[in-house]
Structure formats: C-alpha cells, structure tokens
Amino acid sequence: MKRSRSKTRTTAAPSQNEDTALAATPLESALTALAEANDSDAAVHSSDQAPTVNDSDGLDEEEDEEDEDDDDEEEDDGDLEGAEDDSSEDSEALDEIDPDEWPSSDDQEFDSDDEEETFRDNSVKVLRRKVPLPEIDPVYDPDTSDEETTNTIGNVPKEWYDDFPHVGYSIDGKPIMKGTEGKSDQLDEFLSLMDDPNAWRSVYDKIEDKDVVLTKEELEMVKRIQRGDFPDANSNPYEPTVEWFSSQTMVTPLSAAPEPKRRFIPSKWEARRIMHIVRAIRQGRIVPGAKKPKNTDLHNQTFFDIWGDSIEPVDRGIMHIAAPKQALPDHDESYNPPEEYLPTEAEKQEWKALDAPDRPRNYLPKKFDNLRSVPGYDRFIQERFDRCLDLYLCPRVIKKKMNIDPESLIPKLPNPRDLLPFPSALAITFKGHTARIRSFSVDPTGQYMASGSDDQTVRLWELVSGRCMNTWTFDDAIASVAWNPSKSLSLLSVVARTKVHLISVPGIAGPDITAATEALIGHIATLQSSPTTAALCHWAKTSSSPAPSSSSSTPLPPPTRHSAGSRLTLTFDKPVTYLTWHRKGDYLSTVCPDAATRSVLIHQLTKRVSQNPFKTAKGLVQRVTFHPTKPFFFVATQRYVRVYNLATQKLATKLQPSTKWISSLAIHPQGDNVIVGTYDKRLAWFDMDLSSKPYKTLRYHKQAIRNVSFHPRYPLFASASDDGNVNIFHGMVYSDLLMNPLIVPVKTLRAHQIVDGLGVLHCEFHPTQPWIISSGADGTLNLFS
C-alpha cells in the first residue's frame, strides 16, 4: 500500500505543477495521474479508493496555492477521521517527506510523457466517437480499391518475376503475361507514349504490369489531392457540429459507460474540514492515537437523579423487569411518631401474641425523646436479607402468556338439557342379592329382569315394582345372565362356572310362548349330539319338576314362586365367562378364556350343535358379540377387537383401541359403530366406516370400566365403572354418512357403593324406555329413570 502511494505521488505531482494548460482543472490532472498510477500499479487500488486519491490530490492543489508545505498526501487513503487515528509512525513519515523532495517543475521528461499521455487520452476520446457513415451507394464508383486484381500472387516482391515472361497467375492458374512486351527499351516506351493519346493519364500498375488509364473522376481526385483538398468532392469539412454529449439527460444514453472518475468534483467544504484537522495535527493540537481525556466538564455530564420520583429513564430494553420497589417508610416508623400511631398496651400484647409471619407489621412503633437516644437499628440485617431475597426471587424474564380464552378450546357441544330424555335419577333399588351381581339381563319386553350374583342365585325381578318374582339357586357363582332376544320365547340363559343353563322361565309369558319354549328345550333333548359337538361341550336336559338338584338349596320360596322351569344344560371343560345371543335367538356364543383354541364356541339351539369357529387362539378372549344386522361376529381379545365375516369366514376388520385390556364391547343398534370399554379407564368409540382406530376416546371414569352399553332406541350409551359411577352419554349417529357421530357426556350417575374395590359391574338400558339399570358389587341393582 505504501509503495503504491508513493508512486502515485511521484507520477501525479508533476502534472499538477506544470500542466495547468493541458489539464485545465485539478480534476483533470488528478484523473490523468490516476490513469498513470493505475497503469503502473497493476490495479492495486480498489475502485473505491481511487476517488479518495483524487480527492487528496485535489486538495494538494489548494494547498499549493496557499503555499503551505504539503505532506497531506499521506492522508490520501484515509477518511476524515483517519487523520486523528493515524499511528505515530505515519506522522513520522509525514515529517520525513520534505516538500523539496517533490519533483521540480522543470523535469522535462515527465512533461513530455504527460503530454503524450494526454494526447493518447484524447485519441481514445476520438476513437470512441462513432461518426455515422453515409450509406454505400451501389452505383459506379471510381474507387477501385475493391476491384479484384487478376494477379493472385499476393504481396510479393516484383523482382521475383523479372526473369519470367509473366508477372503472376490468374485465378485459373494461368500465367499472366507481361504487358511490357514490345516496350523493351525507353525509346519504345517514349514512342508508345507519343502514340497513345491517353498516355498522359495512364498509370503503371506494378502488380498487373500494365498501364491503367485513369478515369475523369480519378483525375479530378488527383487534382484535388494535389491542391491539398479532400480527395472526395462530397466531403464537407465544415459541417455543423452536433452536440452529442450535452448537459441534457437522455432517456436512453448514447453510451453505457459509467461516469468517468475525472468528472468527480471533490467537496470544497470537506477539504476545508480536513485541512482544519491537518492543521490541528501539525500544530500538535490533535495527537493521533492519544487517548481521549475524560470529560471533566460538570455541566455537560449526566448524573442519575437519585431523588427523582422516576427511575425509569434508562432504557434497558423491552424485556427488562424493574426490580421490586421497596416500601417507603411510614409515619409510625419515625423515631418520634404522632401519638395516634403508638400502639396501646393491648395492641402490643396482641402483636406479640401473633406469630411473626402473621403480624401486619414486623415492628412496633416506638417513641424516643430525641434522635440521640435512638438505638442502633436492630432490624437492619433482617431487612437487608429480606430485600436481597426479594431481589433474588423477583421475576427476571417476562413470560409470554398465551392469551387464549379457555372457553374457545372446549368443543362446542349441545347443552345436555336439550338432549333429554336420558336417565338421571334413581328410581328403584332391587334388593335381595347378598353378593356382587356380575350380570343381569332385561327381558325383550322390558317387563322383567334376571340377575345373576356371586351368591349363586339368579333372581327374576319385575322391573317397574322392584319385586323379586323368582329365585334359582345354582352350585357356582353366576358369571353371566342373558335373555333369549326372541320375543316368542321366554328363555333365560345362565352361566354358572362351567355350566350354561337354558331355563324356560314360567309364569311371565303367555301359555303359547311358554309352550313354545318348553317344546324347544324338549326338542333339543330328543336329538342325539354329534361327536364334534360332544368334543366341545355336553348338552343335557334337566327335568323340570320337582326342582332340579342344583336348585334344591333354594331358600324358602315366595308364595308366588313358579316352578323352576325346565332346563337345558351345556357343560364345558373350562369356566365360561360370557354368553351372548344372536338377535334371532337361535344361536348363542360362549366364551371360555381358559380353553385356548376352544375359547369361543357358537351353539345352535334348534339343531343342538356346537361348533368351534376358530382353530387358533388369538389371545385372551374377553367378549364376543353378534352384529345386530349383518353376519358379522365380534371377538374382543385383550388388545384388539376382531370382526369376522361369518358368511365368508374371514377376518373383516381388526379394531385397535390402543389400550391394554379390553373389558367390554357394545355395538350400536345400526351396526356401524362400536364402543369398547377398557380396564384402563377409557372408552373408545369406533366408527367402523371410518377407521380401525377409535373415532373418539373418552376418559370420564376414575377406575376401570366394567361394561359399556348402547340403548337400542334412544341415542344413548353408558359406561359402568369400578368407581361406582355410571356415565351416560348422548351418542347420536346420523344417517348422513358425512356427519360424524355426536358424542356428549350428559350425566354421571352415582350408582353403587364401592365394595372391595369393585363398583358397578354391569349396566344395561331398558329396551324401550330411556332408563338404565346397573348392578354393583354391593349386591343391589338400581334403575335410573
């Protein structure tokens, strides 16, 4: 950098001193110098440094006029502030360079160089100017420059053909004979000159070696040249000038060249300021690199107003949180408070009686006669500590709070009041069982109910009165009770451990229905069981009266007690946990989870056939259900619900509630929606048309869900749980397939006492009314209406 700087100086300076005539302005000269510098410096200067160089050069001019010793060229690359910040080394360099070292004005070689440079510059300028040439007219023109020569030898010395009879070759390769044959000597030449009238205007053509007769126009041209005129008669040297480059700005500039640097005019005022600084440095007023002295001027200094009310003025940014303010001292903290602030004895006692954190103030106002007798401030340490604690614990970060209306997050659900009717109040309690009631079933007409309990009894109740109509006693706890859904039968199925009893319930149906039921059971008894059936379970008919041995331990029967009814018993190897009927009442399915591959069996009543639909065990089977309308069969294992198509005997769907243990399963009466209750407190609603994943998962229970149930007519479903509650939901399924089911929780019924961690064990809706019945571990059944 330094090298280039000095070079610039050495080359540029002479032009300034000498060439005011050539470079009329300092700018011109500076540009010239720059061009020189650029040439010699191999473009070391960056483009934005260059104007600065010119700038300083321009300054030099002024300095020269003021007849000052100028060494400020050193500043050429520095900006205005740079003058102050320059190192002392630089300033030394400044001092070393004496103005006398500048090249003298009579250094001629520089001068001529400069002139040449300037000319070259000008020529460049001329070349750049594009003169519009006239169009070439394709008429006869005396100009022969474009005439083709017949001789093709090119530009070779003529002497080479001196010894030949020809002067060259035509385009066809034939020799062109010399035209001077016969003019062997000067005399012949002279004679022919004399003879030829055109000789005076003939010109000898060396290449062709012949005389060419000039035309009249050519002669004219020769004459004009001889006169010193333009060869072309049409050329006018005095054409009016066209101001191509004027001060007028054209929309489309003639030249796309950037503004040349020589047009730059340095600011006079900036130069003045710089000179001011330079002078200051020279006089030692400014010491570059020296540290700024501290401002000791009290008037200009800013002080923090510690007595001011506001401590806001310092802007610490948006996120700044001011430290908590300390409370100002009160009147009663004075050493000499007014009398009304002094506590009475009673108040003092009260203050002392309180615990320290409960006291409204942590001091007692005291009065001193004078300031002198005020003792040391005993609360100082505590107060400082508290203050530090305040500052330590104060919030430092502004937490962004989400300003969301919590109401808006709640889905818009209809008011439960608009969704009436649904069961809401306890109406009837059915008392009689002495142990937990695991299962019950409402008969298809909705008039009676049968419940099976761990006390090994099954009771028949009249629903609207809560009257126990009949009691059957079995040898084992009752796991499941289900009525045959056919209205033309009064058949009750009871699961007592490994046995499934099908009981024709007497006295609740008309004689024809009773007879039909009896006949069905009797008919079965006459059939021989096939060997395949026998392998799965054993069918046997029990005599109707007197009461069979299994019910011999019936306690004192009520006076209205009917005969026990005839029975059919299916005996299995393993305990049966669940039983369900097909809607037509001919098929029933039983679940024995322990029986591995034979866990799910389907029995046909009329043919007395049992079959095992599944060859392999898919898991611990919890529940099975028949589809209400289609030939589908739902098998709920511990984790999944598999839906089998009974017609094609294939797996149709596999529902994945993504829970750990399914407890129960219910199918919407229309058949497209399934609810699954789980032991991990969740209820999953599946829309079978939608996905095998739950459409909604509801968690409203605190304990495991024991049973779920759909209402056959009203848009209601319910879940019963071990927390003793039965939750009623409004579950509207629209016939429009585009609309998702509407699920609204409407009521929580506190149904049963929790006994040994078990609450409600079963729940079922009344077939026609919006009532729900629940059975619990406390041995009661409750009807809610």
Added chain:
Amino acid sequence: MDTANPTPAKGDVQVQVRFRTRQTQYAVTDTAILVPAKLRRYGLSEIINHLLDSTKPVPFNFLIDGKFLQTSLNSYLESNGLSTENVLDIEYVEATLPPTQAATYEHDEWISSVAGHPVAPLVLTGSYDSLSRVWDRSGNLKAVLKGHDGPVKSVAWIPLEEATGSKHRLLTGGQDFKLFGWEYTNDVEGATTRIAYNCVGHTGSVDAIAVHRSGSTFATASYDGSVLLWSTDPTDVEEVEEPRKRRKVQGDNAASIGSIPVKRAIKRLAGHVGAVSAVTYEKTTDVKATLYTGGWDHSVRGWDVESSSNTSTMNCEKVILDMDHSDLSGLLVSGHTDNLIRLWDPRVKEGLVVKLKLASHSNWVSSVACSPTSAYAFASSSYDSTVKVWDIRSSTPLYTLSGGDAEKDEKVFAVDWVGKYIYSGGEDKQLRTFACEV
C-alpha cells in the same frame, strides 16, 4: 307507599281486603276492611271468626285468585308485585283437618292395587301373592279371592244398581295375563266368592281396569299394548267345559274354579305403541263417556268407545303410570316416572293440554285418585313411600301421609279415594286407610 319501596315499618302496613266465601253459613260483610299485611292464614282466620262472632273458632283457608295463601299477605303482595293500596279479594273456605290414619290391614305380600267400593264399606286389594282380598271398614277380612297364577295387578268394583245389597261384582287382573270377573255375596253366614267369568284376550299382564260409571262396561289395559273393552254382563259368556290343565297347580282352589265361563272382549282399541299402564273412564253415566288411556309411549289417548276410534292424543315426555279423571273439574290427573303429577285438560283441543305440573314427590308417582267430592282435591301415591293429598289451587301438597317406611324405601303402589276415605297399599304389605274430610 308502593311495593317497590316498602316502608321500613313493615309491621304497620295495612292492606284493604274484601272477604267472600261460597260457604253461606260463614258469610261475612262484603265491605273492604283494613287488616295488617303481616297477617298469615291464622291471623286472617281469627279475623273471620271475630267477624262471625262464633263461639267455637273455625279454621279457614284463604284463596287469592284461586291460589291458596301460604305466606303472609305482605309477601304475597311483594311476590306478585301488587300495591298495598289495592283491595284484595280473598276467598275463604273452611279448613279441613289433616287426614288421620284410620286403620291398617295386614297382608302377606306387597299390595299392588286397591279399590274401595263406591257405596258399600268394602275395600278390595290385589296382592303380589296372587290373591285378592275383600275387607270391610272395620278390618275384617271378608273374603280371599284365589284364581290368579301370578301377582294381581289391578282390581275394580263394578257399581251396580242394587249395590247396597249383599251382592257385589268385582274384577281382578293379574300379571299372569288373566282377568277374572267375580261375584261376591255377603250373606248372614258369611261372604262367598265365585269367579263369574274369565276374560280371555290379553297377552300381557293386565295392569289397569276402568269400569264405566253405569257399570255396564269396563275397559282393561295391558302390558301387551292393547286396550280391551268388555261388557260386565255375566251372561254374555262362552261356556267352557274343560278346566285348564294348568289350574291343577293351584290344587286347593281347583274346585272353586271348576269350569269357568269365558268372556271375550267387545272391542279392541289399538293405537298405543308399547305397554298401556293406565285407563280411566270419563266419570259420567253417559254411555258415550270417553275412555282415556295412558301408556309407556308417553301418550294419553282419548277414545270414542262407540266407534272405538282414537279421538285425541296428548303427548308428554314420560311414562304414565296411572291416571284418573275427575268428573267435577273435568281434568285428567296422571302420575309419571319423572316424579311429576300432570293435570290435563282433555277439553282443550289446541295449545297446552298439560294444565299443571305438580312436583313434590321424590320418586315415581305410582297412582293417583281424584276426590269424589271436591273438584280440586286428589291423592297421589309414590315410590317415595308417601301418599300426598293435593289441592290444585296450591302448588304444594296439602298433606303428606306416610304410605310405608321411607327408611326401607317401601314403595306405595296404589291409592284410592272413596267417600271420605283414602286407601293406600304398597310394599309395606299393609292396606292403610285414612279418613279425609277434604
């Protein structure tokens, strides 16, 4: 002073009242008199007694605008936004004494239905032990009617011309779908009963029986959804020679059943969807008396008996458990599973047919019975083990009677009001009789 700005000295506020009564023996002066507004029923009663100069004070009840005054005059004015400067028209009636429990008759089993004889001092009960019993008012069990195989769900007397005599006829319907017509004779040597006919037709339990005031026809409602009309004429039967085989189970009373004539229904009224649980006749001797039925399909239907067509259908939201018609007020009273008693005006063809809803029971209202003498009073029984006596001019029941042990949730299934007696029966296995002056 106006009501919006009650005076501080509340006790001193006086209000002008004008007393009137329909009981002429208690009539007082027609001029308006100033009485303290703080007075309640008792104070007003004292004023009337003072005006009457009666030696023995008579208690009165007071009605303003057809509603019983149950608070002080002041609070009545405030709640109704009336000025104390208005003249209040107060009607007064002699207050009745609360019903007193007269007697209880022990049964072996729950009582499902009760019917008091309209003339004779007899009460008929149906019980869950499949027996029906006839009691006289002094507590003697006059007769036990054996015939049903299941609980007796409904009983009714048939009013006869010669009802004062010793011969009566009655009806029992049971859960075993059977409906028997009985003949009850009370001779010197004792009461004898005989099944006059066996009404065959129902395929569900017979839950309600209504007998026409003239005693010529009766209607039954069953759980199977049918309403059947029958003639009471004991001669209009088919003779059946062979007794039903099932009857043998009963053993001891097989002889009394013997061969029972079978009666067929005259008409079948079809319309209800689901069980029919209540049936009642318009209480006139007119043959064209409308029949009203109520059922589990939440509707009350009026039937033109002659054409057996459904003339009116009124719907509510809940199951109707029982219904009664009052001939004096022309209103239907019904008990529901939403613990309400609804009063229907069947004469209204448009708009709100439910005239009034009365809420006080805390469980299902199992049965209702209108007072035979008062146009306003009726009794209701509920599963909350109470029997309540209502006056439709008051939104709260006049009296609450115990129909069972509330601790044990003993339900009351039936109530009947005949003459001055209210009978109730239920889970406590007792027929309770209350003497009521209303």
